[in-house]
Every structure is written in structure tokens, then in C-alpha cells.
Amino acid sequence: MNLSAQTRQVPKTPVTLMYRVYKYVLPEVRAELARLRVIAERIPDDELRVQALASMTSKQFHCEGGGIYAAANLNSRHILVPLIVCLQTISDYLDNLCDRSTSLDADDFRLLHQSMLDAVDPVAPLRDYYALRAEREDGGYLHELVSTCQACVRQLPSYASVQPHVTELVGLYGDLQVYKHIAKELREPALLAWWEAHRHRVPHLQWNEFAAATGSTLGMFMLFLAASDEACTPEDALRIRDAYFPHVCGLHIMLDYLIDQEEDRIGGDLNFCNYYTNQSQLTERIGLIVENARKDVTRLPVPRFHRMVIEGLIALYLSDPKVSGQQDVRLVSRRLMRRSPLTRLFFWGNSVVIRKRQSSN
Structure with a gap:
């Protein structure tokens, strides 16, 4: 994979990564939010406003976690931070x-x-995304999120290389959200039928x-990061998607x-x-x-960065206060944390610190 310029910038130790997170990523993510x-x-x-504000309040850590990818290319963070925050905010x-929802309509x-x-x-042209529901007046909020993302991807030098895989992952994400939110009796049959169409790829x-x-x-965000390097090729993008x-x-x-x-x-x-x-x-x-x-x-350049992402995920979720209130989850958490590498314990401590700072603001 020929991403030499970006590879030199990627943080290779937990201390370097967290320094960038505290100094650049968290302040800029919070400013965008x-x-x-x-x-x-x-x-x-009223309902759209309540849900928009609730998603930013209760799921702020999703944007902060996604911002890790902006820490890997500080020169492009002015593109990556708003792109990651706005796409994650649409999702949340x-x-x-x-x-x-007041609706159970798949369409x-x-x-x-x-x-x-x-x-x-x-x-892509902007559309009336609320056309099939009762609540429709959002004052241009969703259009603002979409337009910001579009403006950002237009600035990524290698976006054409990654776009097919980003589109595929976003499409799968949308499928999941449709099938898991329809009427309860229809959810599992729809999800199982969908699985049958894809199981040959991940048997x-x-x-x-x-x-x-x-x-x-996360796969989308990593592809955005790759596209911020003009050397990224379609082959590189496929390797990232598969990793x-x-x-x-x-x-x-x-x-x-x-934890939920x-x-x-x-x-x-x-x-x-x-x-x-x-x-x-479940633990197994x-x-x-x-x-x-x-x-x-291990197939990607600077695999240490991606291993830090994995250890950071485990630390972030298993240090969540929700864990302590659920006995079964606490037991699973203990088993998963057994013999944890120092990297994971380092991120555990930082996750606790970030949460405390957030709750005191």
C-alpha cells in the first residue's frame, strides 16, 4: 500500500495518539457539535428537535471516538473532523x-x-428525507449535515478511490437500520432473509x-482517512475495507x-x-x-495504529458506567479484560478521564 506521506504522520504509540486527541481532536469535535x-x-x-439534541448529548462519545481517525492525519483534520462528526451525527x-419512532414504515x-x-x-441532490413521516419541519438541519459531508468529501484528494466501498458500507448500514426498526414480528425474518443474501461472504x-x-x-471513517492521502489507490481502499x-x-x-x-x-x-x-x-x-x-x-500499513483502535474500543465500552449496573455484563467484561495488554489499560484510564471531564462540563 503506497500511503507513505500519511504513514509517516500516523501516531504509533498510545501516548502520541492521546496527546493529539486531547490537544486537537476533542476540542475540534466539540466545536463542530x-x-x-x-x-x-x-x-x-418538537419531536425532531428533541431527538436531534438527545443524539448529540447522549452519543457525543461516538463522534469523539470517530475523531481518532482525524488524529492520524492532522494536516487534513479540518476536513476529517467535520466529515466524521456530521456523518456520525446523521447516524445517531x-x-x-x-x-x-411514531412510524414503523420500512419505506x-x-x-x-x-x-x-x-x-x-x-x-447527489438533496431530497425531502421526511416525506413519508408526520414530523417534517427540521429547519434545514438534516440538509446541513448532508451538505457538510458532501463539501468535505469533495476536498479529499483520493475520494474516488474509496467511494465505492464507502457507499457499500453506508448501504449495508441503511439496510440494518430499516430491518431492525420495523414492526417487532417482522424484524428477525427480515434480518435473516438479508443475511441469507450475504452469508456466503462471511460464512x-x-x-x-x-x-x-x-x-x-469505523470502516467509513478509515476510508475517509485513506482518501485524505493523494497516493491512495482503489487497491488500497479494498484492502482497508477487507481489514x-x-x-x-x-x-x-x-x-x-x-453494554446496552x-x-x-x-x-x-x-x-x-x-x-x-x-x-x-457470548464471551467466546x-x-x-x-x-x-x-x-x-496486520495487513495494513502502521498496524500498531489499528491495534490501538481495537484496544481503545474494548477499553472505551467496558469502562462505561453502564457495565457496573448489569451483573451479566460485568462478568463478560471481566473475562474480556483478563490479561489485558498495557495499551488497553492505558486507554481504559483515558476513557474514564474523558467521561469525567465531559460530565463536569
């Missing part, structure tokens, strides 16, 4: 809308998520693990579902951790995904 919050506060429709906002969910496909297409995964992998934005999907992406979302089990039970939401016979099998399967993720990233 503050800009978006001002727009969201003016949304005329629409997830809130669909989770707590409505599909049209809402067309906004993500348009956001990663530099020439070693269970259907819920494939579905989880499609719910991650991140399904295992790095799957690990990301399985951890997310792991109690919340999802209360909300009646589908959770992919509920499809194992017991907690031991997540452990296998971790091993495969570590193997996959």
Missing part, C-alpha cells in the same frame, strides 16, 4: 428517530437513511454478528450492544447479544472477533 447544536435548537418540530439522529426508514447515502456522494459469522458489523461507521469489515466493525457494535442490554430490554429494542445460548458463548464469540480483528489489521 456546538455549531450543530445551535442549528438543532432552532428545529421547528436517525437511530434516535427510528428507535423512538420511511429507507428514505431517512438515503440522507447518509447522499452525504457520501459529492454530487464463519453468525447472522447477528454480520448484522452488528454493518452497524459500524475493517467484518471484524473490526463487528467488534465495535457487539461491544455497543453488550438492560437499556434495550426496557425499551423493547432488538439486541444482538441476546442470540447466544449463554454468557460464556466476542473474543474470537477480537482475535480476527487483530489479525486483519
